[in-house]
Amino acid sequence: MKINQNYDNLVPNYLFADVARKTNEYIAAHPDKNVIRMGIGDVTLPLAPVVVDALKKGSDDLAAKETFKGYPDYEGYDFVRDAIAGYYKTFGVSVDPSEILVTDGAKGDSANLSEIFSTDSVVLVTDPVYPVYVDSNIMAGRKILYAASGEENGFCAMPDPAVHADLIYLCSPNNPTGAAYNYNQLKAWVDYANANDAVIIYDAAYEHFIADDSPRSIFAVEGARTCAIELCSLSKTAGFTGTRAGYTVIPKELVRDGKNIYDLWYRRLSTKYNGVSWPVQCAVAAVFSEEGLKQIDENINYYRRNAKVIADTFDRLGIWYTGGKNSPYIWIRCPGGMGSWEFFDYLLDNAQVVGTPGEGFGSCGKGFFRFTSFSSYENTVEAMKRIEALLTK
Numbered sequence: 001m002k003i004n005q006n007y008d009n010l011v012p013n014y015l016f017a018d019v020a021r022k023t024n025e026y027i028a029a030h031p032d033k034n035v036i037r038m039g040i041g042d043v044t045l046p047l048a049p050v051v052v053d054a055l056k057k058g059s060d061d062l063a064a065k066e067t068f069k070g071y072p073d074y075e076g077y078d079f080v081r082d083a084i085a086g087y088y089k090t091f092g093v094s095v096d097p098s099e100i101l102v103t104d105g106a107k108g109d110s111a112n113l114s115e116i117f118s119t120d121s122v123v124l125v126t127d128p129v130y131p132v133y134v135d136s137n138i139m140a141g142r143k144i145l146y147a148a149s150g151e152e153n154g155f156c157a158m159p160d161p162a163v164h165a166d167l168i169y170l171c172s173p174n175n176p177t178g179a180a181y182n183y184n185q186l187k188a189w190v191d192y193a194n195a196n197d198a199v200i201i202y203d204a205a206y207e208h209f210i211a212d213d214s215p216r217s218i219f220a221v222e223g224a225r226t227c228a229i230e231l232c233s234l235s236k237t238a239g240f241t242g243t244r245a246g247y248t249v250i251p252k253e254l255v256r257d258g259k260n261i262y263d264l265w266y267r268r269l270s271t272k273y274n275g276v277s278w279p280v281q282c283a284v285a286a287v288f289s290e291e292g293l294k295q296i297d298e299n300i301n302y303y304r305r306n307a308k309v310i311a312d313t314f315d316r317l318g319i320w321y322t323g324g325k326n327s328p329y330i331w332i333r334c335p336g337g338m339g340s341w342e343f344f345d346y347l348l349d350n351a352q353v354v355g356t357p358g359e360g361f362g363s364c365g366k367g368f369f370r371f372t373s374f375s376s377y378e379n380t381v382e383a384m385k386r387i388e389a390l391l392t393k
C-alpha cells in the first residue's frame, strides 16, 4: 500500500522547534540569565469567573440522571447558537442562529472546511500566512498561490484581478502580522471572490481585539453572504486554548456548483464529528452573556495594554511595524537591515528576549519579526526596556 503521497510535498516547518531549541541551549549555557519569552502564541490569563462557573455547573449536570446529557446536536445547542448570534449583533452584524455551527476550534475548521471543495480547486493564501491553511491544502494535493504582502501595503495583501482562485484564505486581524483589513479592502476581496465564483474562508480568530472601525466580521461587508464562510475561535477571545471551542458561520445563500455549502459542512461534521461537550457549550454561552463579555474584556484589555507597551517602544525607536492596535501581535521590520534569524540571535544574546522570526511564516516575512502581547505585563515592560536600551546604545 501507499501512503498519501501529498505528505511528501509538505515542507518541514521547524520554526517553533528551532526557537525552542535555540532558547533552551542559551538558557543551559547561561543559567544566571533571566530569559523573557515574547513569542508565545498561547494565552496566559485564566478563564473568566462566569466561564468557570458555567463549566462547573455543566459538569454537575452530567453527574445527575435528570440533567445528564449525551451526544450533543452536531451543530451545537440552540441556546449557544442564539448566544453567538446575539454577540454578532453587538457589533452590528446580523447572522441567523441557524447559520452557526459550534465546533472545537478554528484550527481544525480552517483545515477541514477545504474538504468540501474539489481537490483541483486553486487555493490562494496571503504571504506571510498562518501555516495551517497551506499545509492542510498540500495534504489534499491542491495547488496553492500566494498573494504577497509587505510594507508597501501594510501587510494587507490585495487580490490580483489577473489571477483566478477558487478558495481564498483571509485572516484579519492577521496572524502573524497583526494587520487588519479595513472595509474597502475587504470589499475588494468580496468583489473578487464573487467575480471568480470563489469562496473566502475568513478566519476571524482575533476579531475581539479590533479597537477601531475595521470590520469585526466579513459579513459586515456588502456581498459577503454569497461568497464567504467565517470561522472564529474562543481561544484568544476568552482564553479557550485548552478548553477548545469555536464556530463557523455559513450563510444559507452560499451555493457553489449547485450545492448549498452549509448543508455540505453539516454533512461533513455529522459524518466525522460528534460535537462539543455540554460543559464547554455552557461555557461558550456564558462567554457571550452580558456579564461574560464584560469579564473577557478585562483579559483582552490586559493584553491590549501589553501590546501598547510594545508598540510605544517601537514608536520611540522609529522602527516600522504593523499590529498592536487591533491585535495581540506586533510585527516589526528588523532594525539595521538584519535578517529574521539574525535579529533573533542578537536579541537573545544581548537582551535575553525571545520573539518569533517572521520568515517562518513565508517568504514575505523575511527581515521581519513577531512579538506577542500574551506575556505578563511586568515581563513585557522589562523586555521592552532591555530592547530599547540595546537598540539606542
Ligand code: PLP
Pocket (backbone or CB within 6 Å): 041, 104, 105, 106, 107, 108, 130, 171, 175, 203, 205, 232, 233, 234, 235, 240, 241, 245, 246
Ligand atoms: N486561526 C488563527 C489565525 C490562529 O492564530 C489560531 C491560533 O493561534 C487559530 C486559528 C487556532 O484557533 P483554535 O485554538 O480555535 O483552534
